[in-house]
Amino acid sequence: MSLLTKHVPNQLKLSTGVAGLVSRLVFLVILDLAAAWFVAQLASLGYFPFAAAVAMITVAVNLILLIPKAYPLRWMVVGLVLMVMFTIYPIVFTVWVSFTNYGEGHLVTKQQAIAQILKLKYLPASGQSYKWTAYRSPDGQYALWLQDAAGNGYLAKPGEPLLSAAPGQAGVGELDEKGIPKTIEGYRRLSTLQAAADKNLTEIQFGEAGKTIQIRSPGEAAELLPLYVYDEAQDAMINQETGVVYRNLRGAFTAPGGQSLQPGFIAPVQFDNFRDFFLSPALRGPLLRVITWNFGFAFFSLLLNFSLGLAIAVLFNDPRFPFKKIIRSLLIIPYTVPALITILIWRGMMNPQLGVINRTMNTLFGWSPPWFTDEWWAKIAILLVNLWLSYPYFMLVCSGALQSISEDYYAAAQVDGASPWQQFRYITLPLLLVAVGPLLVASFTFNFNNFNLIYLFNAGGPPIAGSPTPAGHTDILISYVYNLAFSGSRGINYGFASAITIIIFFIVGAITLFQFRYTRMWEEVSENV
Amino acid sequence: MSRVSFAQRISNSAKMRRNFSIAIRLLIAAVLIFFSVFPVLWMISASFNPTGSLATQTLIPANAGLDNYQKLLTSKEFPFWRWMWNSIKISSITSVLSLSITTVAAYAFSRFRFRGRLTMLKGILLLNVFPGLLALVATFLMISQLGDVFPSLGLNTHASLILVYLGGAMGINIWLIKGYIDTIPRDIDESAMMEGASDWQIFTMLILPLLRPILIVIAIISYIGTYGEFVLARVLLKSTEQYTLMVGLQIFAGAQFQQRWGVFAAGALMGALPIMLIYLLLQDHIIGGLTQGAVKG
Known part of the structure; x- marks a missing residue:
C-alpha cells in the first residue's frame, strides 16, 4: 500500500x-519522582532486574514525551509500557531466573537473607540481664525500667x-515498694498482663546501637548482641559466639563443616539448570517421555x-442443504462453553466407576x-x-475457506472427468491448506x-x-514446568522450571520460523503494512 | 428407446442419489450433534438431579428440582455470586481498557508514518506467537516482588491480574483494527484537518464512530477470553473471595468432586450460559471476527 500523500502529524494544536x-x-516530574522512589525500594529489597526494567521504562517514557519526533508513540505509550513490563520483562526475567538456583531454600535475595541473619541475637557470657517493667506513651513509644x-x-x-536514673530525674516519678517508678513522664505504666499481650514489645531493641537490650522472657530482659557479623571482603558471615566463618557457597552461607545458615538466597549457578536438563540421568527419564508425548499430542x-x-465442512458445504443453519449452531456448541467447564464435565463423565460413559459401557x-489409570487410555x-473442544473451530475456518474456492476449478475438473475424490485431493485440499496453513501451525503451537x-x-x-521429579504419563512440558x-510436593524449583521454559521458547521459535519460511506469511504481512 | 426417456432416467437417478446422499449426511449430522451436545445436556441434567452425585445420575433425572442451585447459592464455603462478580468485573475492566489501548495505538499505526513503525508492528506479531503462559513462573515471581513494594498490586489482588492481562493488550487485535482504519479514506481526515481539527478530535469524532461495529466484536471476543482464562488467575489469586469463577469452579471440582457433582454442574451451567448465549446469538459476527484473526484475551 503506497501512500502518495504523506500525513504530517497535526501536532501544533495538540502538543506544542x-x-x-x-x-x-x-x-x-511527578512520574519521575514516583519512579525513582519505586526503583529505590526495589533495589533496597535486592530486586535488581525489576528495578532496572522500571528505570529503563521511565527513561523511555521521558524520551517519548519530550522528543517531538516521538509524537506518534505518545498515542501508544500506555500500551507499550504495559507490554514491556508485563510481557517482555517476564521473558527476560525468565532467562535471568534460569541461570540461578531460585527455589526451595533459595527464595529471597541476598540483601533480604543478610538482613534476616543479622537479626539473630545471642547472650554473651559477659552480658547483663535485668528484670523489666514496660511503659507506653499515647503515641506508641515504649520505655523500659530495668x-x-x-x-x-x-x-x-x-x-x-x-x-x-533516680526519682525526679528524666521524668522518673516516685518508686513503689519494689523499686519501680509509678509514673514516667509522658508514658503510662503497663501491667504485667498488658505487657504480655503486647506483640510489639519483644521486637523492640532498647538502648544504644551495639549494646541493645531486648526482652527475652516475661521475667528477663538482656543485653543481646548480634550473633553474626557480615564481612563484605570475604563475603562471609562470622559467628560471634564461636568464631566460625560461614562463606557464601552457591547461595547459602556455609561453614567449613558443611552446615549452612537459613535462609539461603538466590545466587547465580551458570548453566547448571541447563546441564541438568540435558545430562542428569535422573531427570532425563521423565523428560524424554514428556517431550515425546508433547510432540505426539x-x-x-x-x-x-x-x-x-x-x-464436516466438506460434507455440509452445500448451500441448499436442509437445516444447515441449525446444524451449524448445534455443532459449534462445544466451542461456546468455556473450555475449563467442559474439560471438568468430561472428567466427570469419564470417571471410571461412576461416569456415564463407563457405566454405559460396563452395562453394554x-x-x-480405565481412562485415568492406564497410560495409553489416558492419552x-x-x-x-x-x-470435542477444537473441531468446531476447524469446521468454521474450513467452511469459510471452502467458500472462497472458485467453482470454475470444479467445473473444469468435471469436464476432464475427475472423480469426486480426485477433485478433493487435487483441488480442494491444496487450496484449502494454503488458506488455513498459518492457522494450522498456530494451532500446533497452541496445543504444544x-x-x-x-x-x-x-x-x-x-x-x-x-520419577525423581513429579511427572505423569500425559504431562506435557508446560504442565511439567x-x-x-x-506443586511443591518435592520442592519448588523456579530456576529449573525457567530453564525448561527457555527450551520450550526455542522449540516454539523454531516452529514459528518454519511457519514464516514455508507459508510466505511474513511476505504477506510485509505487503499489508 | 427415445433419448428423452434416457435423459429423464439419468436425471431421476441423479435426484435419487442426491436425496440418498442428503439422508446419509443428515444421519452423520445427527451422530455428530449427539457427540457435541451430549456433554452439555449431561451437565444440564446433572444440575437438576436432586441426589446430586455422579453415580446416581440419569439423563432425565427423576424428581428434577432446584436443590443443587439452592445449595450452590447458599453455600458459605463457595461464594458463587462473589466469584461471578469477580469474573464479570475483571473481564469488563480488562476488555474495555485493552480495547482503548489497542484502538488508540492502531490509529497511530494506521495514520502516522514514523521510523520503526514496521519493526514495531512485526514485533507485536512475533511476540504474540509466544504463549504468555510460558513466562508464567516469571510473572508470578514478578508480581510477588511488586507486592513487596505495593501490597495492593501484589499477589491475590485483582489489580495485578488485570495488569498482567493488559500487558497482552498490544497484540494481534492491533493488526485487525489497523486494517479497518486503513480502509477508511484519508480524505475524511484531511478535510477535517483543513477545518482545524486536531488529531485527537479526528480520532474521537470521525474515526471512532466508524469503527464501532468491529470494536464491539473485538470487545466481546476479548471479554469471553478473559472470562474463561484460568491459569494466570489460578497462579496469582490465593484466597477464596478473590477467585474468578473459573478458578472457583476448578477448586470446587477438586474437592469431593463425585459427591458434589450436581452442585458443580449447576455452577458450571450458570457460568457457561451467558457466554453460550452471546456466541449463539452473535455467531455470524463473532465467527467473522475470529476467522480474521481476532483472539480471545
Whole structure:
C-alpha cells in the first residue's frame, strides 16, 4: 500500500502549546519522582532486574514525551509500557531466573537473607540481664525500667544510652515498694498482663546501637548482641559466639563443616539448570517421555481435530442443504462453553466407576476403558476431549475457506472427468491448506502448550513410577514446568522450571520460523503494512 | 428407446442419489450433534438431579428440582455470586481498557508514518506467537516482588491480574483494527484537518464512530477470553473471595468432586450460559471476527 500523500502529524494544536508543554512537564516530574522512589525500594529489597526494567521504562517514557519526533508513540505509550513490563520483562526475567538456583531454600535475595541473619541475637557470657517493667506513651513509644541483680534501676529507651536514673530525674516519678517508678513522664505504666499481650514489645531493641537490650522472657530482659557479623571482603558471615566463618557457597552461607545458615538466597549457578536438563540421568527419564508425548499430542490433536473439522465442512458445504443453519449452531456448541467447564464435565463423565460413559459401557460390554489409570487410555481420553473442544473451530475456518474456492476449478475438473475424490485431493485440499496453513501451525503451537487441558483433565496423570521429579504419563512440558514451579510436593524449583521454559521458547521459535519460511506469511504481512 | 426417456432416467437417478446422499449426511449430522451436545445436556441434567452425585445420575433425572442451585447459592464455603462478580468485573475492566489501548495505538499505526513503525508492528506479531503462559513462573515471581513494594498490586489482588492481562493488550487485535482504519479514506481526515481539527478530535469524532461495529466484536471476543482464562488467575489469586469463577469452579471440582457433582454442574451451567448465549446469538459476527484473526484475551 503506497501512500502518495504523506500525513504530517497535526501536532501544533495538540502538543506544542505552552499549556500542553507545561502540563506534560509537570506530569513527567511527578512520574519521575514516583519512579525513582519505586526503583529505590526495589533495589533496597535486592530486586535488581525489576528495578532496572522500571528505570529503563521511565527513561523511555521521558524520551517519548519530550522528543517531538516521538509524537506518534505518545498515542501508544500506555500500551507499550504495559507490554514491556508485563510481557517482555517476564521473558527476560525468565532467562535471568534460569541461570540461578531460585527455589526451595533459595527464595529471597541476598540483601533480604543478610538482613534476616543479622537479626539473630545471642547472650554473651559477659552480658547483663535485668528484670523489666514496660511503659507506653499515647503515641506508641515504649520505655523500659530495668533492675539489675543488685537492685539498681535504669531507664531504657530505643536508640538512647541506658540511663541510671533516680526519682525526679528524666521524668522518673516516685518508686513503689519494689523499686519501680509509678509514673514516667509522658508514658503510662503497663501491667504485667498488658505487657504480655503486647506483640510489639519483644521486637523492640532498647538502648544504644551495639549494646541493645531486648526482652527475652516475661521475667528477663538482656543485653543481646548480634550473633553474626557480615564481612563484605570475604563475603562471609562470622559467628560471634564461636568464631566460625560461614562463606557464601552457591547461595547459602556455609561453614567449613558443611552446615549452612537459613535462609539461603538466590545466587547465580551458570548453566547448571541447563546441564541438568540435558545430562542428569535422573531427570532425563521423565523428560524424554514428556517431550515425546508433547510432540505426539500436538501432532495427533492437530490431525484429528483438523480432519474432523474439514470432513464436516466438506460434507455440509452445500448451500441448499436442509437445516444447515441449525446444524451449524448445534455443532459449534462445544466451542461456546468455556473450555475449563467442559474439560471438568468430561472428567466427570469419564470417571471410571461412576461416569456415564463407563457405566454405559460396563452395562453394554461388561468392560470400560480405565481412562485415568492406564497410560495409553489416558492419552486417548485427552485426544478425545481435545477433539470435542477444537473441531468446531476447524469446521468454521474450513467452511469459510471452502467458500472462497472458485467453482470454475470444479467445473473444469468435471469436464476432464475427475472423480469426486480426485477433485478433493487435487483441488480442494491444496487450496484449502494454503488458506488455513498459518492457522494450522498456530494451532500446533497452541496445543504444544495446551496446559489447561492436561492440568484440568487429569493433572498429567497417571504418575510415572519412580520419577525423581513429579511427572505423569500425559504431562506435557508446560504442565511439567508448572509442577516443578508450583506443586511443591518435592520442592519448588523456579530456576529449573525457567530453564525448561527457555527450551520450550526455542522449540516454539523454531516452529514459528518454519511457519514464516514455508507459508510466505511474513511476505504477506510485509505487503499489508 | 427415445433419448428423452434416457435423459429423464439419468436425471431421476441423479435426484435419487442426491436425496440418498442428503439422508446419509443428515444421519452423520445427527451422530455428530449427539457427540457435541451430549456433554452439555449431561451437565444440564446433572444440575437438576436432586441426589446430586455422579453415580446416581440419569439423563432425565427423576424428581428434577432446584436443590443443587439452592445449595450452590447458599453455600458459605463457595461464594458463587462473589466469584461471578469477580469474573464479570475483571473481564469488563480488562476488555474495555485493552480495547482503548489497542484502538488508540492502531490509529497511530494506521495514520502516522514514523521510523520503526514496521519493526514495531512485526514485533507485536512475533511476540504474540509466544504463549504468555510460558513466562508464567516469571510473572508470578514478578508480581510477588511488586507486592513487596505495593501490597495492593501484589499477589491475590485483582489489580495485578488485570495488569498482567493488559500487558497482552498490544497484540494481534492491533493488526485487525489497523486494517479497518486503513480502509477508511484519508480524505475524511484531511478535510477535517483543513477545518482545524486536531488529531485527537479526528480520532474521537470521525474515526471512532466508524469503527464501532468491529470494536464491539473485538470487545466481546476479548471479554469471553478473559472470562474463561484460568491459569494466570489460578497462579496469582490465593484466597477464596478473590477467585474468578473459573478458578472457583476448578477448586470446587477438586474437592469431593463425585459427591458434589450436581452442585458443580449447576455452577458450571450458570457460568457457561451467558457466554453460550452471546456466541449463539452473535455467531455470524463473532465467527467473522475470529476467522480474521481476532483472539480471545
